[in-house]
Amino acid sequence: MSGKVLRPGVQRLPSGSRVEDALRAAGGVRNGTDVTGLNRARLLSDGEQVVVGGPPGTQPGAPSGFTGPGGGQAGSAMTGGTVSEANPISLGTATIEQLDTLPGVGPVLAQHIVDYRTQHGGFRSVDELREVKGIGDGRFADLRPLVRP
Known part of the structure; x- marks a missing residue:
């Protein structure tokens, strides 16, 4: 949390924790921070970064009040920054909403990625992304530096 x-x-x-739980674990919000757009009831994902009080609309799949990417389910630990080569999204844990923020990925393709992950027990390498329906060579080249297994 940052x-x-x-x-x-x-x-x-623990798995199943919500934004409210993370805020409590981080000691609460600093005085004067606007959290009106913060969905405190939202379930967290493993590896998800939550930035409180950042510019609105900059965290994939999250309401204003958050910035940065995240990923998946179970035992949340929030870390990272914005989606970039230095801070890639985990194919193994990212939510549909988080995948939807990647260039050229909409909700349908994000669902295909999650479906592939479920059917194949995750991603062992980024190259497996080529096997997902709807990802050709061009899209894969755009996504490769922005994701990790």
Whole structure:
């Protein structure tokens, strides 16, 4: 957890934790921070970064008040920054909403990625992304540096 919280850093939470749980683990929000767009009831994903008080609409799949990417299910630990080569999205844990933020990926293709992950027990390498319906050579070249298995 980062941004305008009292104790930023990685927060290890049990599976099924919500934004409210992460805020509590981070010591709460700093005084004066606008959290009106923050969905405190939203379930968190493993590896997800939550930046409190950042510019609205910059976190994939999250309401204003958050920035940065995230991924998957189970035992949340929020870390990272914005989606980039330095901070790729995990194909093994990302939600449909998070995958939808990648260039050339909409909700249908994001669902295909999640379906492939479910059917094949995850991604062992980024190259497996080529096997997902709807991902050709051009799209794969765009996505390769932005994702990890």
